[in-house]
Amino acid sequence: MLIATHSGKFHADDVWAVAVLDIVFPGCDLIRTRDPEKIRAADFAVDVGGIWDPQSGRFDHHQKGFDGARLSGVVYASAGLVWKEHGARCVEIVARAHAGYDISPEQARDIAYAIDNDLVQYLDMADTGAARNAPGGYGLSAVVSGFNPTWIDEQQAGDVAAADALRLQRFRRAMDFMADIIANAVTYRVGSMRAVELVRQSERLEDGRLLLLKNGAMPWSTVVRREMPKVLFVIGYHLGEQRYMINTVPANTENFEARKDLPEAWAGLRDADLAAVTGVADAVFCHNGRFIAAAKSFDGIMAMARLALADELPGARRTANE
Numbered sequence: 001m002l003i004a005t006h007s008g009k010f011h012a013d014d015v016w017a018v019a020v021l022d023i024v025f026p027g028c029d030l031i032r033t034r035d036p037e038k039i040r041a042a043d044f045a046v047d048v049g050g051i052w053d054p055q056s057g058r059f060d061h062h063q064k065g066f067d068g069a070r071l072s073g074v075v076y077a078s079a080g081l082v083w084k085e086h087g088a089r090c091v092e093i094v095a096r097a098h099a100g101y102d103i104s105p106e107q108a109r110d111i112a113y114a115i116d117n118d119l120v121q122y123l124d125m126a127d128t129g130a131a132r133n134a135p136g137g138y139g140l141s142a143v144v145s146g147f148n149p150t151w152i153d154e155q156q157a158g159d160v161a162a163a164d165a166l167r168l169q170r171f172r173r174a175m176d177f178m179a180d181i182i183a184n185a186v187t188y189r190v191g192s193m194r195a196v197e198l199v200r201q202s203e204r205l206e207d208g209r210l211l212l213l214k215n216g217a218m219p220w221s222t223v224v225r226r227e228m229p230k231v232l233f234v235i236g237y238h239l240g241e242q243r244y245m246i247n248t249v250p251a252n253t254e255n256f257e258a259r260k261d262l263p264e265a266w267a268g269l270r271d272a273d274l275a276a277v278t279g280v281a282d283a284v285f286c287h288n289g290r291f292i293a294a295a296k297s298f299d300g301i302m303a304m305a306r307l308a309l310a311d312e313l314p315g316a317r318r319t320a321n322e
Contacts (some may be wrong), residue, residue, distance in 0.1 A: 002030075047060060077127035
C-alpha cells in the first residue's frame with residue numbers, strides 16, 4: 001500500500017498521522033508530493049488532497065468548508081483525523097508489541113481517547129494556529145519541526161532531487177521518533193491500567209495496615225488512597241534499586257500530608273546510622289522528609305515497617321507522589 005503526504009516542510013501533525021498508519025498498516029510505501037495524480041493513486045492521502053473521507057483513506061483538513069472538530073471544539077488536523085479513525089487499533093498493536101499485553105477494544109478506545117486528550121489535540125492545535133506549540137514553549141510540535149533540513153542543508157544538497165531525498169530521509173527520522181512517542185504513551189497507560197488490577201490483588205499485612213507489592217515500581221498511590229483507607233504504608237521490591245522500599249500513603253492530593261509518616265528519629269539517616277536507630281542491620285536510608293525508606297532484604301523492610309506502624313508520632317509533611 002502507498003501513503004502520500006505533501007512535499008516541502010513537514011509538521012508534527014502529518015508526521016504523527018503517517019507514523020500511526022505505518023504502525024497499523026506495516027510495510028506501506030511513502031511518497032511526499034503535491035502531484036494530484038500521485039495523490040489520487042495512493043491508498044492513503046495525509047494532509048494533502050483536499051478530501052476528508054476515512055473510508056477511502058483521505059485525511060486532509062485544508063479544504064474549503066472543512067468543519068471537523070472534537071466535541072470539545074478543538075478542530076482536527078491530520079494527526080487527529082487519522083487518530084480518530086485508527087487510534088484504537090494502533091493502541092492495540094502497540095500494547096501487544098511493546099507492553100506484551102492483549103487489551104480489549106474498549107480498553108484500547110479509552111487509551112486512544114486519553115492520548116488524544118493529552119497529546120494529539122495539541123498537535124492539531126499547533127497546526128491550525130490555535131496554539132503556538134504543543135504543549136509548552138518547546139513542545140512536541142517544535143521538536144518535530146526541528147527535524148526539517150535547514151536552508152543550509154538544502155543548499156549543500158546541491159539540487160532539487162537531492163534536497164527532496166534529504167527531506168524524505170529527515171521525515172522518516174521524525175517518524176521513528178514519533179513512533180517512540182506513541183509507544184511510550186501507550187505502554188505508560190497500559191502499565192497504569194494493569195497496575196490497578198495488581199495493586200487491588202496485592203497482599204495486605206499487619207491487620208491490613210501494610211500493603212505488599214510484588215513490584216514496588218508500579219504506580220499505586222491513587223488506588224490505595226481511594227480504595228484502601230486502612231493502609232498506612234506500602235512496601236515492595238524495586239528491581240532497579242535492588243532493595244526493598246517502604247512508602248507512606250498520601251492523605252490527599254492537595255498537599256504533602258501522609259496518613260502516617262515514618263518515625264521522626266529516622267529522618268535523613270543512612271546505612272550504619274539508620275541501622276543503629278532501627279536495629280535493622282541492612283537498613284539503607286530514610287529520606288529527610290520521612291516519606292520513603294529502604295532496606296536490602298524483605299525481613300529488613302518488614303522490621304522497619306513494624307517499627308513505623310508502632311510509632312505513635314502524628315503524620316507530618318511529606319509523602320511519595322506518583
